[in-house]
Amino acid sequence: MASRLRSPWILLLPSIVLMTALFGWPLVQGVFTAFRDGQGFTIANWQRLFDDPYFFASLRNTLLLIVIVVPIQLVLAIAMALLLQARPKFAGGHFYLWCLPLAISELAAGLVWLSIFGNRGYLNSLLVSLGLSHDGVQWLNYQNTGTMLLAVVLAEIWRATALVFVIVVAGVQMIPRDYDEAAQVFGAKFWQRLRHVTLPMLGPSLQVALILRTILALQAFAVAQALTGRDFPLLVGETYQWYSNLQNPGVASAVSLVVLAISLGTAVFYLRTVRQPKGAR
Structure with a gap:
């Protein structure tokens, strides 16, 4: 009996060691770095972070990106x-x-x-050629926060909707056709079948897609960096700024812990709200 109880843990031991080495130890190091300096425990890193005007702007922009991009990508992927x-x-x-x-x-x-x-990009060239603008629009100007957000949102939707699409396609293929055919026999319309049959059965796939896509949206950096630089700051971009350019790993670790907290919070929210019907298991 004892050997049977030990055998699952023996099989899981390599994965546990690997996860601890790749995620557990770096997480512990990040927490220590965020709350320590050369003299011991401190909250100075957090005070410096909260005094930085870029932090709250990056937090707002990141949350806006998630709230706008993730639902649009989910709808497009399902369609x-x-x-x-x-x-x-x-x-x-x-x-x-x-x-x-x-x-x-x-x-x-x-x-x-x-x-x-860009100022001399294809969109401005089209507007000028159609006579809709004389010199084009400064889409990525630091004063035009709305158009910068629009550019980043469109780039993220174009780039990452495919990830959600692949996950949803796998989920749709796992739904037995009997459910949809039975609903049609009882006279259910398309939208009724979508709401009461397809979407509930897609619960596990939607959970995975939402969690992965939200975490990746929190990690968005290169797209915004290429388009706007630091004029449209994001949380991961601020981590890079504090660690590489400002040479302050303590504050960089504090920003990364904020990203981790948001990631865990959204994952728990999705796991509690998006569920598969009990009878479908």
């Missing part, structure tokens, strides 16, 4: 997955075309959208 389920012509081509942005790095995606929204 594309349902369209793919209808098996249109060249369905495989649609799938690979929609997944193409996954092969493009964040920095490259930012540079692509910089060529669109």
